[in-house]
Amino acid sequence: MSFPRKRESSCLNMLWTPAFAGVTGFLTFYEVVRFDGVLFVKFIADQNLGRLVKWLRIMGYDTVLYRGPADRSFLRKAEKEGRTVLTRRRDMAGRQFAGTLIVVKHDRLEDQLATLMEALPIHPEPARLFTLCLRCNRSLKEVDKEEVSGQVPAYVLETQSRFRVCPQCRGIFWPGTHRENIRRFLGMSSPDHSL
Numbered sequence: 001m002s003f004p005r006k007r008e009s010s011c012l013n014m015l016w017t018p019a020f021a022g023v024t025g026f027l028t029f030y031e032v033v034r035f036d037g038v039l040f041v042k043f044i045a046d047q048n049l050g051r052l053v054k055w056l057r058i059m060g061y062d063t064v065l066y067r068g069p070a071d072r073s074f075l076r077k078a079e080k081e082g083r084t085v086l087t088r089r090r091d092m093a094g095r096q097f098a099g100t101l102i103v104v105k106h107d108r109l110e111d112q113l114a115t116l117m118e119a120l121p122i123h124p125e126p127a128r129l130f131t132l133c134l135r136c137n138r139s140l141k142e143v144d145k146e147e148v149s150g151q152v153p154a155y156v157l158e159t160q161s162r163f164r165v166c167p168q169c170r171g172i173f174w175p176g177t178h179r180e181n182i183r184r185f186l187g188m189s190s191p192d193h194s195l
């Protein structure tokens, strides 16, 4: 699949790839989608997209929640770190930006996720699921059961065999019953054995 080179854009322009649109019709969901020839799978989102950020992290996609105003420094950070911009602000589409920017029009999380997965080659993969700390966006490190002994409830230690720790907040994670609900929400049917 190929993407057009970056072009100057304004709110009036609709930049898209005919191949994509023919298959998915995602232009009905996004007002403006820009590609610069490189498809990034790291994201930065404005503060109106907190729930979407959490779900992208659940799926294992490195996603920064930008807490400041969606301004020039927001875009500068995206460029510097090679992140795809997700924003609710339609006026952002007219800004000068040498990267991929997506204006998220939908209000419902389900619709936001579904359309992102249509527009970009991202999808819930069992191997990526739950690999990032939902709080810090850092990669979790797999640790031995012994290392978390005394730090998790005794019944968890007895019933679980795999644990991951966040290097930043030191949060400890293990497979829980809510994970099946998450998988269902993401439309994943096969059981997840990857933690």
Ligand SMILES: [Zn+2]
Residues within 6 Å of the ligand: 133, 134, 135, 136, 137, 138, 166, 167, 168, 169, 170, 171
């Ligand atoms: Zn953390």
